[in-house]
Amino acid sequence: MPLLARRGGPARAARGAVPAGQRRDRRVPAQRGRDHRRHRRVLRLDYPAELEIVLAYNTPHPLPVEDTLREIAARDPRLVLLPVAGSTSKAQNINAAVTRVRGEFVGIFDADHHPAPHAFEHAWHWLSHGHDVVQGHCVIRNGESSRVAELVAVEFEAIYAVSHPGRTRLYGFGVFGGSNGFWRTDLLARARMHGSMLTEDIDSTLRALGEGARFAVDRTLISRELAPTTLKALWNQRSRWAQGWVQVSLKHLWRGLRSPVFTVRQKLGLLVLLGWREVQPWLTLQILPVLLYSAWKAGGVQHLDWAVPVCVLAMLLTVAAGPVQALFAWRLAVPELRARTRWFWSYLLLSTVFYSHFKNMVARQAHLKEALGDRQWRVTPRAAAKAVAGR
Numbered sequence: 001m002p003l004l005a006r007r008g009g010p011a012r013a014a015r016g017a018v019p020a021g022q023r024r025d026r027r028v029p030a031q032r033g034r035d036h037r038r039h040r041r042v043l044r045l046d047y048p049a050e051l052e053i054v055l056a057y058n059t060p061h062p063l064p065v066e067d068t069l070r071e072i073a074a075r076d077p078r079l080v081l082l083p084v085a086g087s088t089s090k091a092q093n094i095n096a097a098v099t100r101v102r103g104e105f106v107g108i109f110d111a112d113h114h115p116a117p118h119a120f121e122h123a124w125h126w127l128s129h130g131h132d133v134v135q136g137h138c139v140i141r142n143g144e145s146s147r148v149a150e151l152v153a154v155e156f157e158a159i160y161a162v163s164h165p166g167r168t169r170l171y172g173f174g175v176f177g178g179s180n181g182f183w184r185t186d187l188l189a190r191a192r193m194h195g196s197m198l199t200e201d202i203d204s205t206l207r208a209l210g211e212g213a214r215f216a217v218d219r220t221l222i223s224r225e226l227a228p229t230t231l232k233a234l235w236n237q238r239s240r241w242a243q244g245w246v247q248v249s250l251k252h253l254w255r256g257l258r259s260p261v262f263t264v265r266q267k268l269g270l271l272v273l274l275g276w277r278e279v280q281p282w283l284t285l286q287i288l289p290v291l292l293y294s295a296w297k298a299g300g301v302q303h304l305d306w307a308v309p310v311c312v313l314a315m316l317l318t319v320a321a322g323p324v325q326a327l328f329a330w331r332l333a334v335p336e337l338r339a340r341t342r343w344f345w346s347y348l349l350l351s352t353v354f355y356s357h358f359k360n361m362v363a364r365q366a367h368l369k370e371a372l373g374d375r376q377w378r379v380t381p382r383a384a385a386k387a388v389a390g391r
Helices: 037-043 064-073 090-098 117-128 145-172 185-191 200-212 231-258 264-298 310-334 341-372
Strands: 002-007 022-026 048-059 078-082 106-107 133-140 181-184 214-225
Touching: 002 264, 022 048, 048 090, 064 078, 078 090, 090 185, 106 117, 106 185, 117 214, 133 145, 133 310, 145 214, 145 231, 145 310, 145 341, 181 185, 185 200, 200 231, 214 310, 231 264, 231 341, 264 341, 310 341
Parallel strands: 022 106, 048 078, 133 214
Antiparallel strands: 002 022, 002 048, 106 181, 133 181
């Protein structure tokens, strides 16, 4: 996992720039076999102060790519290689890296990320105005690789361009999504990442929010990453995410609702984020039994009164949700994805007939896995066969 640390002040004083003497840090988790050319791209980041990149990683045995990385580090002293002995997780790599960070704030990125050139200056605007963490907009860059990657590309626009900013405005708090996030170093050092949690990023978010930390979300703070390209890889990734959310909900929901730190507005947001999201996949299973019972009680389907106002309203809300989400995702998407209108129509269709049910199935099996104590971490493979043009 590379960690970028910036030290010293910029040559110019501009709005959102780092004041003289400020340091900035960035981390990007690296996994075995990741392309070293991505780290060369990270080294090209533009920042008016000193930059340090800490690549914290774990591997059971030496890899050929490590020789290449050592050659790059010998030519560019900003790159610091940090193999973490005994590590088996991203959380352990982050915790090891944060102990040697010298900057005032840290950017965390997975190794497949391509952050925007001015990402640190952009993030500092938020951090220098009272926020403790800012989450950026993760954009899929290999949407042309497969239909699965195409689907995820649009879904990420719905998540990072619509849902995260909207939730922040509505409930008054943001969340750290695990990558393309910028933390004040002292807060990250206190919160750390707990390796026992499958979504250590969300867990650290809730613990930091419980301390009163302020989280911002900025959809214009862009970093491009790779999506899973097969349905199996997507299932494994979302299974881990879903089970991690179950763990976080069990650990933090009631604690957050009782906490004096959260406002009533924020507690309502926690109830939706951690409570409703876990109940909803099971409620969707009740629709068919309820309809069958209603038909039986009425003496047949032909005797059902489909014009009941509550039922009509629920149907209209359900039917409208998909098109409205797809429309806003298209409207707020990055230009290279907004130009691909077909992808959004395809997402709308697949979400209606398949993908929403797929995610509900993933959530239900995640509950069962957590109940059975099955918490195995499965690394999601990435493949960048084709990249979205125009970035």
